[in-house]
Amino acid sequence: MVREVDYKTVPVAGISDPNNSFLKKPDEYPVTGDHNGHKVRAEGKQRMDGDNKPYPTKFGIHGTSVGVDWEACVADGVCMDVCPVDVFEWYLNPGKKGTGNDKVLEKGSDDWNKYRTDKCDPIREADCIFCMACQQSCPTQAILITSP
Ligand code: F3S
Ligand code: ZN
Numbered sequence: 409m410v411r412e413v414d415y416k417t418v419p420v421a422g423i424s425d426p427n428n429s430f431l432k433k434p435d436e437y438p439v440t441g442d443h444n445g446h447k448v449r450a451e452g453k454q455r456m457d458g459d460n461k462p463y464p465t466k467f468g469i470h471g472t473s474v475g476v477d478w479e480a481c482v483a484d485g486v487c488m489d490v491c492p493v494d495v496f497e498w499y500l501n502p503g504k505k506g507t508g509n510d511k512v513l514e515k516g517s518d519d520w521n522k523y524r525t526d527k528c529d530p531i532r533e534a535d536c537i538f539c540m541a542c543q544q545s546c547p548t549q550a551i552l553i554t555s556p
Contacts, residue, residue, distance in 0.1 A: 409484060409508075410482045410483065410548060411512070411513075411524075411525040413482050413525060414464070415459070415461065415464055415524075416457045416458030416459045416461075417458060418456075418457060418480060419480060420475060420476075420477035420480055420551060421433065421477075421552070422475075422552045422554075423543070423549050429552060429554060430450070430469055431475070431554055436450065436453075437449040437450045440452060440453075440468060444529055445531065445532075445533075446470060446474075446530055446533050447470075447472050448467075448468055448469065448470055449468050449469045449475075451466065452468070454466060455479060457479070463479045465478070465524060466479075467527065470530055471533045473536055473555065474530040474533040474536050474553060475530075475551065475553075476496075476527070476528050476529070476530055476550055477552075478550075480549065481525070481528050481548065481550040481551075482524070482525045482548055482550075483526040483527065483528070484507065484547050485498075485506050485508065485510055486507055486542075486546065486547070487528055487541075487542035488506045488507075488528065489507055490542060492537065493536065494532060495531070495532045495533055495536050495542075496528050496531065496532075497529055498510050498527070498528070498529070499526060499529045500526045500527070501526060512526075528551075538555040540553055
């Protein structure tokens with residue numbers, strides 16, 4: 409179940425058009441760092457939400473072959489339930505995965521101000537077998553799988 413947020417999510421760039429993938433737009437989505445063994449892109453960049461308002465967070469996209477847009481991810485967790493090879497875990501609940509196991513943030517708390525919701529982290533993206541189950545099941549279309 410998605411957690412309620414005060415903004416409108418936008419599907420990760422490329423999910424409806426592979427030519428539009430964040431991987432093909434290095435100016436818009438430059439590599440800005442590494443995290444838990446994967447690349448992060450566009451962290452710190454202001455992007456716009458589905459109402460054309462500035463997203464309240466600037467986390468960017470975690471992962472390359474398994475790209476999770478942390479602005480679009482609102483902690484549903486079904487991606488983790490359906491992944492057969494255990495690619496993901498919760499960022500704020502390390503070692504935990506799946507629906508209902510995210511860290512729930514109290515509205516107005518410091519963590520809520522910073523994150524809004526827990527986030528899906530592709531900590532084992534190298535294990536991905538490209539079954540596409542997570543991409544197909546995420547209700548906010550936050551995940552883009554790109555097979556090599
Ligand atoms: Fe996030 Fe979608 Fe998974 S909202 S936790 S990427 S199902
Ligand atoms: Zn990460």
